Amino acid sequence: MKNKANPFVNVLKKLKETTDQLDLGEQFYSKMSKPNVVLEQPLTIKLDNGKEKTYQAYRVQYNNDRGPYKGGIRFHPEANLDEVKTLAFLMVLKCAVVGIPMGGGKGGIQVNPKNLSEGELERLSRAWVRAFYKDIGPQKDIPAPDVYTNPKIMSWMVDEYSKLVGQDSPASFTGKPIANGGSAGRETATAQGGYYVLSELAKKLNMKPEQTRVAVQGFGNVGYHTARILHEQGYKIVALSDSRGGIVINGDGVNPEHVMRVKKAKGVLVGAYCHGTVCDLIDHDKISNEELLELDVDILVPAALENQITDANADNIKAKVILEMANGPITPEADAILFKKNIQVLPDILANAGGVVVSYFEWLQNLDENQWTEKEVFDKLQKTMQQSFSDVWAMARKKKVDLRSAAYLLGVDRIAKAK
Numbered sequence: 001m002k003n004k005a006n007p008f009v010n011v012l013k014k015l016k017e018t019t020d021q022l023d024l025g026e027q028f029y030s031k032m033s034k035p036n037v038v039l040e041q042p043l044t045i046k047l048d049n050g051k052e053k054t055y056q057a058y059r060v061q062y063n064n065d066r067g068p069y070k071g072g073i074r075f076h077p078e079a080n081l082d083e084v085k086t087l088a089f090l091m092v093l094k095c096a097v098v099g100i101p102m103g104g105g106k107g108g109i110q111v112n113p114k115n116l117s118e119g120e121l122e123r124l125s126r127a128w129v130r131a132f133y134k135d136i137g138p139q140k141d142i143p144a145p146d147v148y149t150n151p152k153i154m155s156w157m158v159d160e161y162s163k164l165v166g167q168d169s170p171a172s173f174t175g176k177p178i179a180n181g182g183s184a185g186r187e188t189a190t191a192q193g194g195y196y197v198l199s200e201l202a203k204k205l206n207m208k209p210e211q212t213r214v215a216v217q218g219f220g221n222v223g224y225h226t227a228r229i230l231h232e233q234g235y236k237i238v239a240l241s242d243s244r245g246g247i248v249i250n251g252d253g254v255n256p257e258h259v260m261r262v263k264k265a266k267g268v269l270v271g272a273y274c275h276g277t278v279c280d281l282i283d284h285d286k287i288s289n290e291e292l293l294e295l296d297v298d299i300l301v302p303a304a305l306e307n308q309i310t311d312a313n314a315d316n317i318k319a320k321v322i323l324e325m326a327n328g329p330i331t332p333e334a335d336a337i338l339f340k341k342n343i344q345v346l347p348d349i350l351a352n353a354g355g356v357v358v359s360y361f362e363w364l365q366n367l368d369e370n371q372w373t374e375k376e377v378f379d380k381l382q383k384t385m386q387q388s389f390s391d392v393w394a395m396a397r398k399k400k401v402d403l404r405s406a407a408y409l410l411g412v413d414r415i416a417k418a419k
């Protein structure tokens with residue numbers, strides 16, 4: 001089912017359509033269709049068995065016309081340069097759509113971190129910093145977590161960066177543990193932001209949480225917290241999945257906190273990762289990730305990887321709303337099919353922007369040597385996400401386009417003006 005199409009080609013198609021609509025000219029498109037800087041380096045670390053192993057590492061600094069480069073680091077066996085470029089491009093747009101003064105970047109290592117011990121993971125994380133530290137920094141490029149990276153990895157990275165530059169530098173990375181200069185609310189910010197945006201759309205569509213059935217693909221940081229918050233707000237969570245498959249829950253759905261407890265209790269901890277799965281909940285029917293996408297639910301939340309909904313399965317999607325918490329889960333061909341089917345897609349560059357908004361708040365707190373309360377963080381986040389939704393919604397009405405096209409029009413126009 002998955003489209004092996006290059007995700008970078010997909011985002012460039014959308015960029016071209018947008019720059020044409022905005023009449024920005026070939027020169028602007030040509031500049032925006034390439035990252036400013038591409039850094040690639042093999043990292044060699046010592047494994048616990050004494051042997052050495054090399055992993056390919058990346059940092060792409062896409063565009064900084066609106067502020068320093070900002071974007072996460074992904075550790076994944078399929079991480080590759082085109083994926084990192086795509087994610088860096090989406091960061092540029094995302095920061096523009098939510099109006100924070102940051103540019104876009106992204107990093108990665110091609111590795112399955114679940115096969116590493118904690119010591120190996122730490123050595124690899126520190127090696128990434130040694131490879132790129134001269135090109136990043138609080139005023140230049142500020143990385144954060146993404147798939148299979150977490151606050152602990154960020155704290156190793158800040159520590160390594162601080163040692164290399166000879167001074168404490170908490171503002172060099174965001175998504176840190178609170179004890180190491182992290183922000184209250186950062187761990188759940190992406191999900192919280194998605195919830196604020198969804199609530200605005202739910203008002204427009206007159207959706208009532210208690211009558212709304214939700215399926216979530218991906219049960220990591222973003223997927224778990226999105227499911228948890230929606231459950232707390234009265235939505236029915238009727239399907240969940242992770243890399244090992246999914247479950248369907250009949251009736252009123254399930255409490256995601258219970259699923260997480262079982263996943264942790266039954267899963268084996270290898271290195272820094274729990275090898276449990278939502279499929280450990282034995283009293284529910286099992287489904288594949290592909291089947292989850294096609295369930296008869298009201299809201300579908302892709303919260304794993306890109307290219308999940310393509311022209312091969314878009315026609316079978318039954319949800320009325322798709323909350324794109326993952327980056328790039330829908331291809332342009334699928335977008336067109338979903339639009340015809342009148343399915344509302346809350347696009348990634350709006351829906352999952354809560355993470356970078358709170359990363360920006362964390363950076364501000366670090367630079368000011370300040371610490372905001374969780375309430376302050378979420379109040380500011382809510383305002384930002386509601387305003388961004390309202391801007392995107394107004395643009396969609398004005399131009400009679402879908403919400404992704406509207407978000408692109410808004411974001412690209414802001415970048416062009418900054419230039």
Ligand code: NAD
Pocket residue numbers: 145146147148149190217218219220221222223241242243244289303304305306325326327352353355356
């Ligand atoms: P994570 O590592 O915490 O979780 C990833 C989850 O996806 C895991 O549950 C994993 O089992 C599951 N998964 C992996 N491959 C899968 C597959 N083929 N099918 C179904 N599930 C699969 O990562 P995360 O931080 O939650 O990121 C998830 C998505 O959200 C990514 O697209 C990421 O770019 C995006 N995102 C994350 C943040 C953030 O703040 N962490 C912010 C914005 C966007």
